[in-house]
Amino acid sequence: MAEKREEENKDDGKDSHFPVMTKEVLEVLNVHPGQWYVDATLGQGGHARAILEAGGSVIAIDRDPKAIEKARLELLPIFGERLRLTCMNHAGMGEFLPSMRVDISGVVLDSGWSMAQASENGAGLSFDAEGPLDMRMDPTLERTAMDILEQQSAEELAAIFSNFGEEPLALPISRALVQSRSRGRLPRTPKELAAFVSGVYYRKGYRRSRRHPATRVFMALRIEVNGEIDSLVRGVSGVRSILGSGARLAVLTFHSREDREIKHLFREWVREGWGRLLQSKPVLPGKAEIEHNPRSRSAKLRVYIAN
Structure with missing residues (x-):
């Protein structure tokens, strides 16, 4: 399918910031x-900065403390009180945002994970990393990618790689x-795992493509470790109740x-009468981008636009 996430693909040769x-x-x-907006996945701060530069005020959320610290150093000195930073999983923003005591005019949630953030996070998300197979965006999470590889059956791992x-x-x-696990030879670093998956592709006769063979496996492990699908649904569902009439919720997947x-x-x-769609089909990037x-x-x- 054409709908594949590209964050892990290093071979594009472009700036992923x-x-x-x-x-x-x-x-x-x-x-x-003068209106308040929520950037529910701050990341490198690109969308938050754009909103701030357009005159809006931003509540910025990210579960990665390094992303919050980066914005604290780079954005807070520029925009001051118009920027509020919170380190948390966006899954809980529906309960958290009322405590901010501001009317929310819009929310943007970008589910992407850039190579720049992967590199700065240091959690084993890069194919070349020599450190542990971690992949946690939130360092307080208990289970790592290595735990999954050590504990799950072949069928369970296959379901993760296929579904996510x-x-x-x-x-x-x-x-x-x-x-390999039964022989005590399980890959233990991102670099080793990337080479291992590449080896399976080679043995199966697959030709080398521009996308690294391990891209989908890394993506699936990261989604599983961080519970990204559940967090996405919980966050989007939770925020609906706090949106006033005309407020907009934009989700980028x-x-x-x-x-x-x-x-x-x-x-x-929409069927239940809670609001309407801006348009029936998703907005797509242009050719130039x-x-x-x-x-x-x-x-x-x-x-989505709230009633």
Whole structure:
């Protein structure tokens, strides 16, 4: 399928610091000076900065403390009281945001994970990393990627790789991992895991493509470790009740499973009379952005407007 997340693909040779569809996000949020907006996945701060530069005020949320510290150093000195930073999982923002005591005009949630953030996070998300197979965006989470590889059966691993990574060799890779585990040779660093998956592809006769063979496996493990699908649905569901009339909720996804969840959720809200869609189909990146930033090509932006 064409709907694949590209964050882990290092071979594009482009700067992955660029936030995706910034112009479109500002347009669909209908940003106005003096109004408050939520960037529910701060990351490198691109969308938050764009909203602030357009005159809006921002409550920025991220579960990665390094992302919050980066914004504290780079954005807070510039925008001052118009920026509020909170380190938390966006899954709980529906309960948290009322404590801010401001009217929310819009929320943007970008499910992407850039290579820049992966590198700075240091949690084993890069193919070349020599450290432990961690992959936790929130360091307080108990289970790491290594724990999953050590504890799950071949069938359970295959389900993770297939459901969250749409990996075509999910079962062969999983069986090979469990075999290696039984011999005490399980990959223990991101670099070793990337080489291991590449080896399975080579043995199966797959040709080398621009995307690294381990891309889908890394993505699937990261989604499983961080509970990203559940957090996405909980966060989006929780924020609906705090949106006043005309407030907008924009969700940017890079993975077909995520997009399906948001599409079905928004349609259910519309059927129940809670609001409307900005448009029936998702907003897609333009050709110029895709050429400039290849990781944007799988992006889909869906927008809900509250009654």
